[in-house]
Amino acid sequence: xxxxxxxxxxxxxxxxxxxxxxxxxxxxxxxxxxxxxxxxxxxxxxxxxxxxxxxxxxxxxxxxxxxxxxxxxxxxxxxxxxxxxxxxxxxxxxxxxxxxxxxxxxxxxxxxxxxxxxxxxxxxxxxxxxxxxxxxxxxxxxxxxxxxxxxxxxxxxxxxxxxxxxxxxxxxxxxxxxxxxxxxxxxxxxxxxxxxxxxxxxxxxxxxxxxxxxxxxxxxxxxxxxxxxxxxxxxxxxxxxxxx
Amino acid sequence: xxxxxxxxxxxxxxxxxxxxxxxxxxxxxxxxxxxxxxxxxxxxxxxxxxxxxxxxxxxxxxxxxxxxxxxxxxxxxxxxxxxxxxxxxxxxxxxxxxxxxxxxxxxxxxxxxxxxxxxxxxxxxxxxxxxxxxxxxxxxxxxxxxxxxxxxxxxxxxxxxxxxxxxxxxxxxxxxxxxxxxxxxxxxxxxxxxxxxxxxxxxxxxxxxxxxxxxxxxxxxxxx
Numbered sequence: 001x002x003x004x005x006x007x008x009x010x011x012x013x014x015x016x017x018x019x020x021x022x023x024x025x026x027x028x029x030x031x032x033x034x035x036x037x038x039x040x041x042x043x044x045x046x047x048x049x050x051x052x053x054x055x056x057x058x059x060x061x062x063x064x065x066x067x068x069x070x071x072x073x074x075x076x077x078x079x080x081x082x083x084x085x086x087x088x089x090x091x092x093x094x095x096x097x098x099x100x101x102x103x104x105x106x107x108x109x110x111x112x113x114x115x116x117x118x119x120x121x122x123x124x125x126x127x128x129x130x131x132x133x134x135x136x137x138x139x140x141x142x143x144x145x146x147x148x149x150x151x152x153x154x155x156x157x158x159x160x161x162x163x164x165x166x167x168x169x170x171x172x173x174x175x176x177x178x179x180x181x182x183x184x185x186x187x188x189x190x191x192x193x194x195x196x197x198x199x200x201x202x203x204x205x206x207x208x209x210x211x212x213x214x215x216x217x218x219x220x221x222x223x224x225x226x227x228x229x230x231x232x233x234x235x236x237x238x239x240x241x242x243x244x
Numbered sequence: 245x246x247x248x249x250x251x252x253x254x255x256x257x258x259x260x261x262x263x264x265x266x267x268x269x270x271x272x273x274x275x276x277x278x279x280x281x282x283x284x285x286x287x288x289x290x291x292x293x294x295x296x297x298x299x300x301x302x303x304x305x306x307x308x309x310x311x312x313x314x315x316x317x318x319x320x321x322x323x324x325x326x327x328x329x330x331x332x333x334x335x336x337x338x339x340x341x342x343x344x345x346x347x348x349x350x351x352x353x354x355x356x357x358x359x360x361x362x363x364x365x366x367x368x369x370x371x372x373x374x375x376x377x378x379x380x381x382x383x384x385x386x387x388x389x390x391x392x393x394x395x396x397x398x399x400x401x402x403x404x405x406x407x408x409x410x411x412x413x414x415x416x417x418x419x420x421x422x423x424x425x426x427x428x429x430x431x432x433x434x435x436x437x438x439x440x441x442x443x444x445x446x447x448x449x450x451x452x453x454x455x456x457x458x459x460x461x462x463x464x465x466x467x468x
Contacts, residue, residue, distance in 0.1 A: 060311045061304060062466035077311040088308055094301035104302075111309045151305055 010073030012037055012190035013058065017067035020053055027053045029214035032068065035192060035207075040185045041142070042205035042222075043194040044232075045167075046240055050214040051194040052090070055163050058192075059088045071159060088153030088161040092168060097137025101128055101147045104136055105154060114154050122150040132200050141168030149177075160184060162193045166200050171183050180202045185197040198233045208232065212240040245285045245331065249338045252277040257346030268355045269433050271347065272364070275356070276432045278339020279332065279368035283426050285423075286328030286372040287396050290379025293320045294458070295389035312457055317384055317459040324376040332372020336365040336430070342404055360431060363440065375426060377451035384458030399423070422450045432446025 003007065007036070013035040020028040021099050028050045035041050035184070056062040058069045060076035071086050079085060084211050095104050105119045123132045126146040139147065145168055152160060166174050181191050181204055201208070210218040210226055217239040218225060225235050256274040258264070264270050294317070297303040310316050340361045347354055379396065386392040400423050408418030418424060419438050428443025429432065438446065 056466070059308060061307065061462075079311070083309045086308075090304060091301055094304050096296070096300045096302055108305055108309050111306070239383055 010070070011035060011074060013192060014070045014073070015054070015058070015068070016070075018054065018057060018064055018069050019066045020050075020057055020062065021065045026214050028057065029066075031211070031214070031216060033209055033216065033219060035159075035190050036211070037190050038139065038185055038188050039206045040181050040191040040193065040204055041207045041209060042201040043192055043211065044196065044198065044201060044207050044236060045194075047196065048213075049211045051211060051242075052163055055088070055090060055161055055192070055194060058161060059086065061088075061090070065158050081112060081155070083108075083114075083155035083157065085155070085157055086159045086161060087149075087155065087157040088163075089145070089148040089152050089165055090161075090163045092141060092148060092164075095136035095139075095144065095147065097135060099136055101136050101139065101143075101150075102132035104131075105151055106146065106149055109154055110238055112155060118154060118156075122153045125153060126150045141166075142170060142173050145169060158189045160189070160191045160193075162191065164195055164197075165193060166197055174200060179238035198231075202226075202232050210236055210239055245281060245335060245337055246330070249278045249281050252281060253339050253342045254346055257343055258350065262350065262352060265347065265350070265352050266355075269435065271343075271352075271356055272360065272430075272432045272434075274347070275340045275343035275361070275364055276368075276427060276430055277343070278335040278337070279364065279371055279427065279430045279432075280423075281339075282328075282332040282335030282368050283371045283375040283423070284397065284400050284468045285335070286324070286331045286376040287379035287382075287400070288393055289327060289331070290320070290324040290376035290381075291383035291392045291396060292379075292389070293324050294380055294383035295387065295392050295464075298387050299389045304467060309381065314459045315464040317380065317455065317462060319376045321380050321455045324380055325373045326419070328376025328379075329373040330367045331376075332368040332370065333365065335372070335428055336368025338369070340364050363431040365430075366445075367426075367432075367440060369428035370429050374447045374451040377455045378422060381451070381454030381456070381458035384462040385454075387462075420446055422447055425450070 010032045015031050018028055020029040031054060039131060040164045043051050057064050058071060075196050076082055103122060109119050126149050128146055128150060131143060145165055158204060166177060169177060185191055205222055207221050209216055218235055226232055253274060256277060297306060306316055307313060382396060383392050404421050406424040407414045408421050408424045424437055425443045425446040429440050430438040431440050
């Protein structure tokens with residue numbers, strides 16, 4: 001990392017009374033939570049709960065109706081070089097099919113003065129070095145997920161925001177991702193991972209936030225939520241079922 | 245694009261009757277088919293630089309890396325503009341060369357000289373650059389690729405013709421429409437259209453206004 005990298009002192013994520021309305025639909029309803037560095041936080045909820053919308057608000061792809069979503073103390077769009085602090089993977093297929101994976105990464109790297117050397121590093125990291133030269137249109141879903149992760153890692157960020165990253169990964173891939181994210185957190189960085197795969201999250205996360213119909217129905221360290229022999233699935237079904 | 249330009253120019257040169265081709269304006273129009281098609285392709289290119297990214301979803305990564313979206317749009321304007329100038333230059337040159345050769349082949353008295361050709365080519369280059377910028381703006385506003393491209397084609401190939409051309413629904417005001425302004429820059433239809441410099445100013449205004457509108461709307465809207 002270069003010496004110019006800002007030291008991140010504020011919380012990686014701090015969401016305060018975040019609300020997003022689409023017309024009369026309240027997708028995100030007065031959400032408040034914060035993440036600590038060195039943790040992997042699972043963002044769990046049924047389909048349509050507002051997980052993806054929250055993540056989009058966090059990285060500036062959508063604007064809140066009220067409240068705020070800050071990364072390292074700033075709005076994402078106010079960050080000078082956001083890719084150096086935050087890496088996000090929101091959709092699995094955000095690639096031009098005619099471009100090689102490597103070229104896709106190089107184009108993004110150029111936009112932030114990141115050298116090609118780093119492109120090859122991240123390709124190596126996600127195990128796409130050989131396939132990097134092939135057109136992204138030929139990639140399997142798992143490969144596209146890994147390419148997306150590679151793009152998120154280009155700037156060597158302190159925070160990863162991932163929307164259903166295990167989707168399409170085979171067991172080996174899921175195992176790989178789990179160890180990668182644990183290592184990432186152990187370096188003092190933070191991960192926010194949204195998923196509906198409860199069993200998988202249980203093995204990866206330190207903390208859980210369960211969201212339903214736009215508001216938080218449970219949150220806390222995984223070990224606390226799953227005390228007394230309850231599984232995360234029990235908690236999930238109980239808390240999300242009750243609010244319907 | 246080059247084949248279309250050749251086709252358009254040669255069709256006009258060999259298709260029109262000798263009598264009509266003996267008029268300066270008509271001769272300019274025949275050679276000017278290059279400028280017209282160059283501008284169209286440039287506009288489509290500019291539009292695709294935005295709508296293509298939206299369609300393939302790469303716009304998300306683009307905005308994640310560069311959240312100051314204005315910067316992204318204006319960069320696209322610059323790059324598409326430069327390529328648009330290239331399209332205009334190529335199309336304008338082919339139009340002038342092929343048109344001249346075709347008219348001579350038919351034994352028609354050529355009323356145009358080197359300065360006409362130079363203006364045709366320079367005008368086509370400018371029109372290409374500016375229409376590319378217009379394309380970027382429209383793409384950023386409409387966002388959906390198919391309607392954007394169809395809309396641009398329909399406007400240049402049909403709508404403006406109805407509003408400003410032979411049918412002339414809008415009368416004099418029709419000269420101020422962007423397609424007519426673009427043709428004016430290359431010196432076409434000197435009796436009816438604007439003077440070249442005025443055409444350039446008018447088209448530049450359209451380009452700036454639409455690019456700005458595109459930058460503002462895409463900065464404000466949520467990305468899916």
